């Protein structure tokens with residue numbers, strides 16, 4: 001079973017490839033959170049995976065909240081220790097995310113076997129202009145190659161070396177900015193908004209609600225996945241002023 005979270009499709013692309021190749025079914029963390037589905041039964045012949053984007057060199061808040069509630073049940077007579085893996089998609093690097101994921105899963109009694117980093121297009125439009133189409137194509141070629149190696153490693157139950165979990169500096173510096181940031185204050189819909197309501201539907205944390213045919217951000221913070229702004233068909237959602245001129249990013253798997 002592969003638990004995945006995605007804002008703009010990269011992590012879904014990865015989860016689906018791993019699931020298809022290894023015959024593991026996918027569980028959408030967004031849907032699970034909305035339905036409050038936290039209890040899953042593990043059968044000895046499957047693996048347990050977590051696929052999600054890195055945010056500020058750490059784990060997205062929705063994934064943190066999901067893992068905190070997660071309960072994996074196993075038949076007592078089956079004493080198979082699950083192979084637990086993470087694949088973290090990123091635009092540049094994942095810093096101390098492996099250690100953070102290890103700590104979160106340990107609390108749920110799930111020892112993490114291996115974490116893999118996978119560089120893909122960057123969607124972080126609230127900070128930078130997302131990766132352009134030419135570079136996206138080039139990145140995808142290397143992503144697919146690396147993903148094939150990752151799938152081979154997962155299929156052989158490869159274990160991490162301890163050193164991989166020690167690079168925590170970037171996370172210690174950057175992640176608190178996410179915890180205390182991820183504000184919704186700067187999001188708004190401009191005059192291009194035609195009230196289609198897609199943003200309300202795709203918001204993973206149900207922060208957006210339509211009022212008078214315009215989106216309203218109803219909480220002070222959200223998970224900051226960038227789906228509303230990147231996936232708006234009219235490019236009508238903005239974050240402050242700088243996104244007015246910037247391109248949007250959406251992995252073709254969502255189109």
Ligand SMILES: Cc1cc2nc3c(=O)[nH]c(=O)nc-3n(C[C@H](O)[C@H](O)[C@H](O)COP(=O)(O)O)c2cc1C
Nearest residue numbers: 007008009010011053056057090091092093122123
């Ligand atoms: C709030 C936010 C923070 C991000 N922080 C990082 C980061 O620390 N390092 C990095 O390499 N990419 C970062 N990114 C880029 C995404 O991790 C990357 O584009 C990812 O593949 C998007 O996955 P998705 O399409 O499944 O949502 C960030 C993106 C967002 C929206």
